[in-house]
């Protein structure tokens with residue numbers, strides 16, 4: 053079986069986790085700040101807050117930016133549901149901006165057109181969440197400029213994109229956003245099993261994210277709002293959650309971070325080889341903007357259905373029948389039953405919906421062999437000739 057994505061766990065990773073199991077602190081130990089430091093060093097961000105998932109990171113990012121009832125959050129329909137659900141957790145409303153047909157990312161021109169209309173009726177978003185699909189960064193400079201003009205905050209959902217670059221600089225450095233979120237789920241670029249991180253350059257946002265991660269409780273006298281009773285004292289100064297990462301997970305993260313750059317380089321080699329060996333097939337291969345160095349979390353092909361008699365479903369099923377576990381990223385969020393029940397309708401975001409009828413994520417992970425890759429290409433070639 054060839055999976056669409058697959059973690060790589062080395063002996064060093066295993067030793068790091070066992071080291072924590074033999075230590076005093078299974079959670080909130082020294083590996084948490086070490087992991088945060090390591091991601092800060094890689095990205096250049098000033099602050100990092102490790103949490104138990106990217107979903108949690110998105111939630112506390114929205115809260116730190118004071119999203120609440122009556123507010124709007126906009127994101128792309130071509131994403132995992134978590135990028136939109138975070139608004140609903142805060143009691144805010146969600147809307148979507150359709151995708152760019154080349155990058156499959158949130159389209160800045162469509163964002164601007166929607167902002168112009170929203171401004172007329174006083175419904176401007178408080179937060180926009182661009183998602184770096186497949187690891188390719190969005191047009192952040194354009195989105196940031198619109199943020200300045202229309203007064204919204206930006207959370208980058210970079211769940212696919214640690215190790216990637218935008219305009220030659222690491223994704224996560226926060227040049228064009230308020231907060232960046234990474235995911236460390238096993239299919240992503242590096243893993244901590246479950247895990248996520250929120251990065252920011254703002255001291256104030258970092259403090260809020262830190263409080264929200266752990267019940268809104270502080271032991272820092274500078275953050276307390278009442279006099280301390282004694283050295284045992286902690287104070288709850290906000291309503292937070294238990295979104296903490298364990299020290300075992302952070303130790304795995306520290307160990308995985310040492311291979312981040314190598315992993316992304318291997319992903320580029322695999323992508324390059326797919327690009328070269330599939331040029332003759334009726335497929336649209338991933339287009340890359342010259343400003344971007346993708347983390348290549350996914351390699352998405354789009355079927356040129358007018359050039360083959362096979363249907364999307366047939367190609368997908370033919371690959372799965374050969375134990376090539378292809379996937380589809382993503383079912384447009386607004387077509388999910390929960391979102392339909394909120395009033396969204398099929399047809400509202402046609403580019404994302406058209407993409408959904410043609411896209412397939414074919415296997416891509418750093419330890420994938422050339423033989424496995426050849427197997428995927430041969431199966432695809434056969435399926436497309438059917």
Ligand SMILES: *Cc1c(COP(=O)(O)O)cnc(C)c1O
Nearest residue numbers: 105106107132134211235237247
């Ligand atoms: C994986 C993913 C998430 C959620 O990540 P978790 O760490 O599993 O919570 C959010 N957004 C996108 C785009 C993702 O791919």
